[in-house]
Each structure stands twice: as C-alpha cells, then as structure tokens.
Amino acid sequence: AKKPRTKEYTYGFKRFSLLGAIVNSIVLLVGSVVILAHALPRLFNPQQPNVEGMLLLAVLGLIMNGLAFFRLSKGSSLNERVVALHLLEDVLGWLAVLIGAGIMYFVEAPVIDPILSIAISLFILFNVFRNMRESLRIILQGSPAKLDIEEVKKVLFEMEEVDSVHDLHTWSVDGEYNVLTIHVVLSKELTMEDQQKLKNRIRTSLLLLDVHHSTIEFELPDEECVMEGCC
Ligand SMILES: [Zn+2]
Ligand SMILES: [Zn+2]
Structure with a gap:
C-alpha cells in the first residue's frame, strides 16, 4: 500500500x-x-x-x-x-x-x-x-467521514479574496488520504503572484482540515463556468 x-x-x-x-x-x-x-x-x-x-x-x-x-x-x-x-x-x-x-x-x-x-x-x-x-x-466516493464540507466553505469565505465557491468535490482514497477539488470565484482580479499566494493559503488551510490533495481553480468575478451546477 x-x-x-x-x-x-x-x-x-x-x-x-x-x-x-x-x-x-x-x-x-x-x-x-x-x-x-x-x-x-x-x-x-x-x-x-x-x-x-x-x-x-x-x-x-x-x-x-x-x-x-x-x-x-x-x-x-x-x-x-x-x-x-x-x-x-x-x-x-x-x-x-x-x-x-x-x-x-x-x-x-x-x-x-x-x-x-x-x-x-x-x-x-x-x-x-x-x-x-x-x-x-x-x-462510492462519499465525502471523507471526518471532513465537514461546511467547515471547508467557512474557512474559504473568511478570506476576503474569495467571493464564492462551486463545483466542490471531495472524496477519500483510502479513508485517510483525502482529495478535494474546488472552483473559487475571486472577488476581484488578482495578479498571478497574488493568485499563487492565495492558492497556497487555501491549500494550507485545507491541509489543516485533513485534505492532503487539493486542486484549486480560480475564476474571475464575471466568468461564466460550465461546471457550475455539475453533478
Ligand atoms: Zn463537478
Ligand atoms: Zn467553475
């Protein structure tokens, strides 16, 4: 294993x-x-x-x-x-x-x-x-038993650069190693450098919630996303 x-x-x-x-x-x-x-x-x-x-x-x-x-x-x-x-x-x-x-x-x-x-x-x-x-x-790809989705959202919404989130998926590979993917809509346009910092902050916060593998996609405030409302 x-x-x-x-x-x-x-x-x-x-x-x-x-x-x-x-x-x-x-x-x-x-x-x-x-x-x-x-x-x-x-x-x-x-x-x-x-x-x-x-x-x-x-x-x-x-x-x-x-x-x-x-x-x-x-x-x-x-x-x-x-x-x-x-x-x-x-x-x-x-x-x-x-x-x-x-x-x-x-x-x-x-x-x-x-x-x-x-x-x-x-x-x-x-x-x-x-x-x-x-x-x-x-x-069955259920969300990890110990991970609270609402807690994830709460942590993200506490960041002022974050306007909203969607297409949030989370599952566990083996009950311990947890994976999460998310789209984050920014409240304003950020430089690549600021995006990188924000991404690291999000990843670190998620790690504290026991998400070891996160994939984060940023979107502009007025961007139209085909994945919104997926699944
Ligand atoms: Zn999806
Ligand atoms: Zn999206």
Missing part, C-alpha cells in the same frame, strides 16, 4: 488496504455466520465438553492472541483496524471459553458454551457491518 504512483495507478496503491479491509470483513462475516449456525442447535441440545482441555487451551489462546492484539490495536488504517478486530474476536472467544469452562468446571451447565459463542458472533457481526459501511463510503 506504500508503493509509489505509477503511470497507470496515479494515486499509488493506497486503496490496496481498502481491498484488504473488504476481504477481511467478508471472511469475518462468513466466520461469524458459521459459528452462529453451529452454536444455535447446541442451545437446545447442549453437551458437556471436556472442561480441563478447554481451560488449558483457553489460557494458551488468550496469551497468544492477546499479545498480537495489543501489538496491532495501535494502528489507525481501516485494514489494521479490521485485522485487530479479527484478533479481538479471538481474544474474546478465548476469554469466553475460559469463563465458560471455569463455570462448567464447578457446575453442570453445558448450555453456557453455545450462549457465549452466539454472543461473540453477534458482537463481531455488528462491528463488521460498521467497518463495511466505512469501506463502502470510500468506494
């Missing part, structure tokens, strides 16, 4: 991680459904499992997955979060097994086993849907 741009992939390969996030989400989705399908019948026909074996496995699993989860949970990209979620699923799963086996060690209550499986699967499904929604927003 960090590979630089090529002639054909001008944004580089930032969306690769998005692709990974979607694949991971599908794997989690299928996995949760399979677990649900197995656990539901066991609700009505519970069988006492091998409790000592379960306890030992749960402790080992908790230690291994717990370590991996803490290493990954600091990541911020969508895919890192999906993978961390996957590990969290395992951690919670093992924790549930540990608690369940612990209870079953003392009391005869095999129904605990499927109940915990179902609870974990539902929790994971909920998170998968949330991540999926975020991925879809990026694929």
